Amino acid sequence: MKIDYTSYKDVKLKGKKVLIRVDINSNIDMEKMEIRDSPRIRALAPALNDYFKKSAVIILAHQSRPGDPDFTDMSLHAKEIEKEIGRPVKFVKDIFGAEAIKAIKELKPGEVLVLDNVRKFEGEMKNYKNFSDAEATELVQKLFPLVDYVIVDAFGAAHRAHASIVGWPKMLAGPITDEELGVLKKIIDVPDRPMAMLIGGAKAIDKFKAMKYNFESDKLDYALCSGLTAVLIFEALGKNMGEPNHKIIAKDLEENHTMIKETYEKFKERIILPVDLVIDDNGNRKIITIDEAEAYNMTTGDIGPQTVKKFIDIIMKCKTIIANGPPGIFEKEVFRESTNEIIDAMAEATKKNHALTVIGGGEMGAAASMAGKADEVSFISTAGGAMLELLSGHELPMIKALREKKF
Numbered sequence: 407m408k409i410d411y412t413s414y415k416d417v418k419l420k421g422k423k424v425l426i427r428v429d430i431n432s433n434i435d436m437e438k439m440e441i442r443d444s445p446r447i448r449a450l451a452p453a454l455n456d457y458f459k460k461s462a463v464i465i466l467a468h469q470s471r472p473g474d475p476d477f478t479d480m481s482l483h484a485k486e487i488e489k490e491i492g493r494p495v496k497f498v499k500d501i502f503g504a505e506a507i508k509a510i511k512e513l514k515p516g517e518v519l520v521l522d523n524v525r526k527f528e529g530e531m532k533n534y535k536n537f538s539d540a541e542a543t544e545l546v547q548k549l550f551p552l553v554d555y556v557i558v559d560a561f562g563a564a565h566r567a568h569a570s571i572v573g574w575p576k577m578l579a580g581p582i583t584d585e586e587l588g589v590l591k592k593i594i595d596v597p598d599r600p601m602a603m604l605i606g607g608a609k610a611i612d613k614f615k616a617m618k619y620n621f622e623s624d625k626l627d628y629a630l631c632s633g634l635t636a637v638l639i640f641e642a643l644g645k646n647m648g649e650p651n652h653k654i655i656a657k658d659l660e661e662n663h664t665m666i667k668e669t670y671e672k673f674k675e676r677i678i679l680p681v682d683l684v685i686d687d688n689g690n691r692k693i694i695t696i697d698e699a700e701a702y703n704m705t706t707g708d709i710g711p712q713t714v715k716k717f718i719d720i721i722m723k724c725k726t727i728i729a730n731g732p733p734g735i736f737e738k739e740v741f742r743e744s745t746n747e748i749i750d751a752m753a754e755a756t757k758k759n760h761a762l763t764v765i766g767g768g769e770m771g772a773a774a775s776m777a778g779k780a781d782e783v784s785f786i787s788t789a790g791g792a793m794l795e796l797l798s799g800h801e802l803p804m805i806k807a808l809r810e811k812k813f
């Protein structure tokens with residue numbers, strides 16, 4: 407992968423007015439109206455107190471999607487940033503109207519201003535194939551002339567060709583993109599072998615395709631499949647995993663049945679599937695075999711101890727381990743065990759074997775934080791879907807825009 411952009415480090419930012427498009431989309435407790443955990447805000451904070459400390463910084467970002475319950479304004483995020491950086495952060499409930507323009511014009515070096523949820527602008531979320539259409543939006547036309555530089559650093563949303571991500575006439579890459587690509591580039595180009603990919607959680611077909619691409623480009627040695635990806639494979643091979651499991655993957659299975667079967671046949675020596683699963687037996691873990699899943703007809707929310715052992719044996723043999731999606735529904739106590747054991751094994755592989763261990767996707771990163779192990783793996787990415795697309799060999803729209811609109 408060729409990284410071809412102008413970085414924020416290549417220009418002088420001191421005394422300048424800088425707009426940064428970041429991804430601080432967060433998990434919000436809507437009853438308490440507070441941000442639950444904000445790894446993306448924590449990742450952003452150090453640069454605000456370092457590289458950007460002497461600039462007038464305008465932060466542009468999104469929260470959730472229109473119509474979703476957590477589609478809020480950005481005032482909570484502004485407060486959270488204030489806590490992280492230890493100095494005042496301004497917020498305007500406006501994106502590019504009179505109030506926002508006034509606040510941007512008055513902003514001085516050393517000050518930070520957060521604009522409102524950019525997805526309130528109806529032109530934001532179109533999938534801009536043609537970046538010049540994004541450039542023509544009111545958002546870009548109004549904001550771009552007001553600042554010296556635009557830094558696009560929304561790595562977690564880099565797979566979205568949205569106006570605020572691909573529309574600026576000139577763009578610089580930011581610190582999070584620099585850091586993430588620094589780690590992920592190694593995995594994409596020449597990973598230390600053996601390499602294992604641990605695939606769990608939702609988005610089964612996307613994860614299956616990322617696995618397929620990495621096998622076909624001969625970079626991957628093992629795929630440790632759990633969660634819905636395992637259900638998808640088992641059902642493609644003719645097993646019935648019970649209705650609660652089946653219904654979630656039914657559409658993807660129908661559309662990709664042959665491809666899944668053929669891919670499995672081709673790489674089956676290296677695709678490790680569960681041999682036991684867990685169901686919730688009135689709050690207790692009941693271990694079942696794969697063949698029993700049909701009769702129990704319940705959500706199989708975790709992998710069983712024999713599977714965990716198989717996975718850990720492979721993790722301890724590998725030099726690169728990349729996890730996307732937890733092996734169990736760890737939010738539920740009864741299904742948490744394997745996720746913690748796998749995270750422990752990744753931490754041990756990092757320490758003992760000097761393996762490069764990377765966790766992507768919000769949930770598994772949160773699980774690592776909950777287990778107090780976030781600092782014991784090599785890297786926790788701020789991206790889930792974007793990382794998956796990158797690992798599937800696609801050039802992300804944000805990276806393409808940074809390349810085409812560099813200085």
Ligand code: 3PG
Nearest residue numbers: 429431470471562563566
């Ligand atoms: C995310 O949290 O996955 C990113 O911010 C992208 O959000 P989206 O999936 O709603 O586009």
Ligand code: MG
Nearest residue numbers: 431768790791
């Ligand atoms: Mg998401």
